Amino acid sequence: MSNDIKHHLTDDLLMAYAAGNLPEAFDLMVATHLSLCDHCRARAESFDAVGGCVLQEQDSPTSMSDGSLAATMALIAQGAPIAKPARPGCTVLPAPLQDYVGGDVNDIKWRSIGMGVKQAILPTTSEATARLLFIPAGAAVPDHSHNGMELTMVLQGAFSDEVDHFGRGDVEIADESLHHTPTADISEDCICLAVTDAPLKFTKLMPRLFQPFLRI
C-alpha cells in the first residue's frame, strides 16, 4: 500500500465499479488500483453503501420459496469454496492482477512490439482490452492518441509524458484529446497496466498499419 499516489480514479469510474456496470478490463484496473490506494478504496466503498441502501429499501422484497432456508443450509454444509492461497506481500502485481497472470512478474508471457517495448494481453471480455506493458528504462512508447478512454497505471518504475510524472499506483486517464509519448524513467524498467475501450490510434503511419496485428 502506497501513500505516494497522486493520480487517482474518477468518481464516475468508482461508482460504475460499485454498481457493477464496467467492462471486465476496467473492473480489473479499478480492483488493482484499490489494492494499492486506500483513498480510492474508501471512495469506492462509499459508493457500495449507496448500493446497500438500494438493496435495503426496495419496495417489494420477493418471497423465497418454501424450503429455501433448508436448501441454503444444505449448500453451506457442502463447505466453503477453496480459498485462494495467501500471497506473499510486497509483490509487483497486486492480487487481482496475479489472478489474471497466474503468478507474479516473472510469470508474465511478454510479446515484443518493437524497440524493446513488450506487452501481454490479459484474458477479459472483448468490450475493452487490458494489457501489461513493459517499457525499458529510458525508452518511449510511440506517440499515439486514443479513440476512446485509456487508463494506464504504473506497477513498477515510473514514466513521464506531456501531462505529468507517474509512479507506482498512479493512474493516467487519457481520452481522444490527448496525444502523448510516455517515456520510462531511466532508473528502472517500467511495467504498467493499460486498459482501453477502443483501439489506440498511432500518429505515425507505420505503427497504425501494424495495429490490427498488435491488438493495441
Added chain:
Amino acid sequence: MFTEIDTVTLDEPAAERPALKPRRASKRIRGKPVNKADGSCDTRTEWVSHVRRIRDAQDQAAFAELFQHFAPRIKAFLIKSGSDAALAEECAQEVMATLWHKAHLFDPTRATVATWVFTIARNKRIDVLRKQRRPEPEDLWWGPEAEPDQDDVVALQQETAQLRDAMAALPEAQRQLIEQAYFGDLSHREIASQTGLPLGTIKSRIRLALDRLRHAMN
C-alpha cells in the same frame, strides 16, 4: 462518457453542504428498533452481531433471521437486474451461503450488513447474468486478534442511515436513475457519480477504518 446529474461531488467537505432535511417515507420506521420482516431499518447494529454469531459460533438461528430479512431482497434485486424468478431464487441462496462462509471477512467499520450483502449479490449478478469475472481488490480484515471499536461500528451504521434518508429525499426521477444503475441496467451505465448524496462523511469514516486496519495488520 458520463452524463452529469447534479453538482455536489464526493470529495466536497460535508460541512459546506446545507444541513440535511430528510423527507421520510411513511413506511420507514424511526426510533427504537422494530423487528419486522420487511420494514425494519438497517440502523440496528443487531445485524452486525448476527454476522459475528455466525462467524464465532456457526449460529443457525442468527443466520435464519438474516435469511428472512435479506434473501427476499436479494431475490428482488436480481429479478430487477434481469434474472428470472427461478435463477434469482437459486442465486439468493448462494449469496446467503457466501455470507456464512465469508462472515470472518465482514468489517462493520467499513460497511453495514446491507452494503456487504449488496456487494456479494452484485458480484453474483456479474458472474451469473453477465457471465463475466469480477476482479476485487485484495482482502483486508482485522484478523483473529484485533476487533474493531464498537463506537466506530455505530458511527458507520448511523452515517449509512443518513445516506438512506438522503436517498429517500431525492427527487423521484433521480433516485430511480441511481436505482437503475445499481440494478445493473446497462442502459444506465453512464450514470454520473455526482448524485448530491452525502457520501463525504462515509468516505472519511471508511478511510479512518482502513488506516486503523492497516495499523492493526502491521
